Amino acid sequence: MDVKRYIQGEYDLVVVGAGHAGSEAALAAARMGLKTALLCINLDSIAAMSCNPNIGGTGKGHLVREIDALGGEMAKVIDKAFIQSRMLNTSKGPAVHSLRVQADKRLYHDVMKRVLENQENLYLHEAEATDLIIEDSKVKGVVSNTGAVYKTKAAVLCTGTYLRGRIYIGELNYSSGPQGFRPAGKLSNSLEGLGFNLMRLKTGTPARVLKSSLDYSNMEVQRGDEKVVPFSFENIDKDLNKKQEVCYLTYTTKKCHDIIRENINRSALYLGDIEGVGPRYCPSIEDKVVRFADKDSHQVFIEPEGLTTDEMYVQGVSSSLPEEIQGEFYKEIIGLKNVKILRPAYAIEYDAIDATSLKRTLEHMEIEGLFFAGQINGSSGYEEAAAQGIMAGINAALKVKGEEGLVLKRSEAYIGVLIDDLVTKGTKEPYRMMTSRAEYRLTLRQDNADLRLTEIGRKIGLISDERYEKFLYRKNRIKEELNRLSDIKVNPSEENNKKLKSLGSSPIKNAISIKELIRRPELNYKISSIFDSKRPYLRDDIIEAVEIEIKYEGYIKKQQIQINQFKKMENRKLDLNMDYSKIEGLRLEAREKLNNIKPESLAQASRITGVSPADINVLLIYLEQQRRKNES
Template sequence: MEKLKHYIADEFDVVVIGAGHAGVEAALASSRLGMKTLIMTISLDAISALSCNPNIGGTGKGHLVREIDALGGEMALNIDKSFIQSRMLNTSKGPAVHSLRVQADKKTFHMEMKKVLENEPNLTLRQGEIIDIFFEDNKVVGVLTRTGAVYKTKAVIVATGTYLRGRVYMGEVNYSSGPDGMFPSIQLSESLEKKGFELRRMKTGTPARVHKDSIDYSVMDIQPGDEEIVPFSFLNMDKKFDIEQVPCYLTYTTEKAHDIIRENLQRSPMYAGEIDGVGPRYCPSIEDKVVRFSDKDKHQVFIEPEGLSTKEMYVQGVSTSLPEEVQIQIYKNIIGLENVQFMRSAYAIEYDSIDPTILKRTLEHKEIDNLFFAGQINGSSGYEEAASQGLIAGINAVQNIKGKEPFILDRSEAYIGVLIDDLVTKGTNEPYRMMTSRAEYRLTLRQDNADLRLTEKGYKLGLVTEERFQKMLIKKEAIENELERLKKVMIGPTEENNKKLEEIGTTSLKGPISLYELIRRPEVTYDSTTNLDANRGQLQREVRLQVETQIKYEGYIKKQMIQIQQFKKLENKKLSLDEDYSLIKGLSNEAKQKLNKFKPDSVGQASRISGVSPSDINVLLIYLEQRKRSVQSND
């Protein structure tokens, strides 16, 4: 084959490889912060593609979307333009685990995001395949496309999703492919390996899409949206969404379906040993469920619309890599799908990823300047996890170019901080999924206060608009004023007041009490005390929610804030990436090995590395103190 001829096509500050959820947020952050940015995608039709489930948010993931929004990202604004059903999950539990989940119109979500990219100043959107990244003196200098175009650049963000050496599996059939029948990226994997990158295989899967008219909904449980629509973006909190929501449906597999799976397990590439990649634990295939939970005679299946302009329905809970003819048999033995017609078959896809422990918490490579990685290439799963990483990578590429301090969110500040810290500190052997249980400080990291936590940070970076910042300040002031007012409003034990208290299901008063103290009662809500509060003004729902949450959980929040202060002490004790831990006396051999491998940026991060014990952390603290005194004495 003739050697590819190169030509210099253009020069950019930042080049983003891939226009999935990670790539889009990275490119928008970079361009909005003033960098001339190129985003390159194998197909313009794959921009922000919802290649698997047609929804955004969910437990833990909804927190990420709100945080992206609070920092000035785009995902929340885009889903607010394109959702067709909205539900707040876990409302029977405490506010820390409330998570918004909405069904998307897949086509609209893609088209609206493409429109945003096309109209963004400083951003060039280009269809093409990048096959190599150029380095000089361990620093990024450019990229090469399949057609020979060279784009000089100061920073590269790799956000390739499941495209790197993607291979689709359906039973005995397997072929090279990206998701949704797109072309895979083969040569970039090969060039990364030649440069010494160790790539690992991971796997994910997706269920079949079936024809809407071939489903018997009468035997299923309808799953309507919430009556009160809560938007994802804080900019839309006072907006009325007058849409007719589309229902989803709940049904179940049957023993017959399970028997068919058991009879054909040897034809599954996972069980036949043809797939090397590890699949997501928290989103298993139907064959995994049947094997792992053999005592269950049925599994939940959700039927979800893919959009308003299509009759494709997503069969959540039945992803599989079994042969097509076996898939059809299984689906026909799901209640209500006896006459089902397939429109797209289910498949598993295997793809390349890196070991994320080679990255800093900025998502920059530890040894190659201005080379960033974001999304599924880092071993994560999910649109929301990818978008979060893309946003942070985009911000930090700009910070590097401008010579500014890196932007790092720690575990006490955001779910995004938990996500990235888990990936780069602990690594992952399976696609990582965000869950509320992963966050130690989840009581303070609620989805409803993401703007109060993060919007000022985004404003200082230059990513948050003045409008968004002022909106947050007004909300913050309204909350503080109402909390102070409630402490001063006293309710006496009059016959009239006690009657009102009985009506809202709480005990009568024996002496005067402030409304603040009254709302502390578990059975009393902020809204239920309206009749006891003659001077109450009209406050937005989100302000009322904040007021009630802060009152009811005040004691717990104070305890968590003390824990966070202790956590911060270790986070603020910085370590050098150039440190040679083998020279520090007192560290265990395992700690020396692990610390030299992971190169943590703080004592706090070091404490979370497996194999580094509390006694090793004490040795590090003593070492840092001795070094500090030595420097001071030399001065």
């Protein structure tokens, strides 16, 4: 029997789901002045780390820094909740340096929940959204399972893996959200009733095991960095060093793989029960054993789940095999002979939309005021979800205010790459951010996210006066030091050349700036101080920024030329109401794809799968013809 509906209240925005996407969306909108309701099936699941207990990593760390630069919350929360911190890829160039930290997952939840509870304009409700009220193709309200109607001007759906969530452990499968939380069973029906073609996606998680049951003697110790680099630019001048937890590296074995192969027909993935496609870059152990049959071992990382528990996360060994088979093959991993499994591994399947039905603001093309963010758009990971969440929250707020939406270009941010990929190309498997996806990664470094995006965050009202002052200090010190190093000349004296020779550098014949000296591969900012008696004290982050700008100046300038060419294409706007079926010369596939996706610019059109360079030339000719026609 249907429950009786009643008006719970009127809001500017309703956010459905309080995971990493929903938390950022709700906070952004509330901080921009919107009366915001945040609905969550269970308040204990707010910002839950349902899978891995870490934040960041290659590509993902860039997203966290960008969220922070815009005024988001993820970086500040993890700076409070981290238990180990490591900067990855330090042996490579700065473009791929990425911060990755282990989290106390319970503390992360507690800190984020407290932030949400105390945010002005934000109203938390434990409620399951079951229906959307749409009138004249506009969002008018969200209905909960208790019959409560949350009247609203806009809505952001951030449902994570809860939409018709289903857990798979071997032959066993049952309706559930992640970590045993209740799934969202009815909202999918509402979306299908509105014409959405939902697809099934799959992800998985490994077993949690008891710390004291493991033998660490044959494992490689993984320690955190001696000096902790904060994720948030707000903490850049603070000392976050503390006693860090230890992680371990171990390996699967041939016997482990043999057990998996012998029982592969009992994996839910191979039984045919799971419809959805799993993440390519985070495969289950069954996938790895089948796809890389020539390998007798795979890396396994043993990671603590927090400071108040002895549960350990076995990264790299997610599975949907039966529980008793898991008990067998986990024991064949080096160091896990006497392992005690506390929670079995499982796969989870859930509903997602085709993100090509969205604008780059993450608003639906046909339903005004309806925004989507996170795994419902086909992405994977906390960081990808949070990045979409803050953008959806910002754009929903701008929509309600009657202002133009915010779209970050691929040349401006990894967030721009993420959203553009999802809405332009779509995805058939959970999308993971990687540095290789960004064409302009040398200019989109994690260290300069604030220089790229904080002015934008300030303009839309997410950066406080205090934060902005700190940003201007850092920005100005970098600029001043670059100018100062350009102005100071080193003369070709015998003494200076002797110093250069002692440093393994060639002598100079003409006076050159210290900036030019630092550009030499064998020299750096610190070493060059012997030629610079009046060098000012600068923070390490400022020194790092100065050195990167100098060392990579030539490459950065070349990339800036490419970015300027890209912007020309981005600035060639396309009419969203254009009927591509009427443009002669376009191939049939291109017409269909362009009409479905409705690109906002020529550059976006060029990135659509199935639209060739020849099709873009046809569009260029057509646009020029239309321009001349309008002028005549």
